[in-house]
Amino acid sequence: MTAALPLGTFARAGDFVDVQFDRFYSHPIDKVWRALTDPERLADWMGVSTVEAFVGGKIAMMIGSPGAMQGEILTWDAPNVLEFTWRNPTSPEAIVRYALTAEGAGTRMIFTHTHMPYTSSARMMPGWHWFFDRLGAALTGDAVAGLTYEALQDQYVATYALSGVRLGHCDA
Numbered sequence: 001m002t003a004a005l006p007l008g009t010f011a012r013a014g015d016f017v018d019v020q021f022d023r024f025y026s027h028p029i030d031k032v033w034r035a036l037t038d039p040e041r042l043a044d045w046m047g048v049s050t051v052e053a054f055v056g057g058k059i060a061m062m063i064g065s066p067g068a069m070q071g072e073i074l075t076w077d078a079p080n081v082l083e084f085t086w087r088n089p090t091s092p093e094a095i096v097r098y099a100l101t102a103e104g105a106g107t108r109m110i111f112t113h114t115h116m117p118y119t120s121s122a123r124m125m126p127g128w129h130w131f132f133d134r135l136g137a138a139l140t141g142d143a144v145a146g147l148t149y150e151a152l153q154d155q156y157v158a159t160y161a162l163s164g165v166r167l168g169h170c171d172a
Helices: 029-037 118-140 149-160
Strands: 009-013 016-025 058-061 069-077 081-088 091-103 106-117
Touching (some): 009 118, 016 118, 029 081, 029 106, 029 118, 106 118, 118 149
Antiparallel strands (some): 009 016, 058 069, 069 081, 081 091
8 A cells, every 4th residue: 555645754853853745736836825825725625724924923724623733924925935833732842834836837845844743743744644635636626535544644654663653643
């Protein structure tokens, strides 16, 4: 069983990891930017969200879910860079960054989540992978394809030999 898209990668430093995903979406950069920053478009793939579209603005995603996050926007450089603090029960002091570059008619997205607790990596890496599958489907209007969260988690744990990590969903 293999993931439809390449697995995210990580670098470990003690109790924390820095995670990176490289995705290409065959959609213009402005459309991808809106999917990342417009609460109505975020709802299509990330859940109920609020965004104050300026540096220092508040951002919240997955509102009402056990993994709900909140943070503050650090960089707002439309349509290229969105960076914000990420606080939720499994990653209380992290930074998330979306860097977008136009490539032909499509968009390359380099996503990083820095200072993620290693013990949360087996939950959060497959979670991000699953969300980026949903983002791709939201951009095209297609049904979500790819592995389930559980299958992705199994693949991340096996591929990266993750041990001493929390398993299951963040509400488990």
